[in-house]
Amino acid sequence: MSQQIEPIQRMVSALARLPGIGQKTAQRLAYHIVSLPLEDVHDIANSIWQGRKAIRYCETCGNYASQEHCAVCANPTRHNGQICVVRDPRDVAAMERMHDYHGLYHVLHGTLSPMDGVGPDDIHIRELLARLGQENVTEVILATNPDIEGEATATYIARLLKPMGVRCTRIAHGVPVGSDLEYADEVTLSKALEGRREM
Amino acid sequence: MSQQIEPIQRMVSALARLPGIGQKTAQRLAYHIVSLPLEDVHDIANSIWQGRKAIRYCETCGNYASQEHCAVCANPTRHNGQICVVRDPRDVAAMERMHDYHGLYHVLHGTLSPMDGVGPDDIHIRELLARLGQENVTEVILATNPDIEGEATATYIARLLKPMGVRCTRIAHGVPVGSDLEYADEVTLSKALEGRREM
16 A cells, blocks of 8 residues: 555655755655645645746846736846856846845856857847847946856856957855855845956 | 745745744745756656645545545455544554554544634544444544543443443554654554553
């Protein structure tokens, strides 16, 4: 006899596919979910599914959006002379948590990685260049992760932008090298922004 | 400006209500979910909701079931002379993981707790007594948690069953006192079953 009935087993398998959730945690979560009132479970499942369905990409910067433009691009009080270039939408959320940056973003949706076959055409570099032509941009802040791919991507973009006369800066290595931007605390991120240097 | 758009914020709130999932973990999970293909997210949300909807209680023992009877009660090879009394369906899953027990179960859905106003009529003790009248039971194994409420519940049931001439045993304190049955490893649970004593 299997240890779990099929509906619970399916729930465990689905939850165990999420990052950082192992078999034991998934089991604990599944048994908790099964013990909740129907409305609560509907609310959880619904917010996951409807939330995912509602997500689209901002037509300007590539950040997550629920309308044509993301909350940052749609905000007229943001300083449109600065563009902060990040890898993922979650990095936008990390930057926004520090409340110190008032410019716009550009989400690359990846970093250059020749080992994995990711070249300049596979990430949103072309879209960044197009924005520089249209918008009144005076500075591009390169805030890709401080790891090998992130550094390589920043260097690549800086070399492209230099001839265009755009000021190109890199966030300081206040963020611990080899870590993930998403997990940096607000103070570290703030220091990193402050100590940005010419490239 | 809020740090997250509404669909993501809703997902984070829903996930953060689950046990052991804090705000940061919920955010990480939400951003991961949002980056998954639509089908995968549908699968996750669906297995949570359909799984919860499919769950009912076994009419005999109170365990989780997807039909009228749970997988244990419906299995004709299980020894029907033994009933193991546990607090929750998740404790049935813990017992089943050790593969050493071949009898039936009875799920109380709670333990006696005068402090919280939980008396004998609030948990499934009456249903247990009814089963003893109908079925050919020679032993009731009391496997409630080894904490104050669990001990009190076991003692209470043992006192009720003694006059009925049913052998009543308690799992040994091989399981660490004050812990939760759900987290005991298979070997510890096996030792606890082996060393059960008369009450």
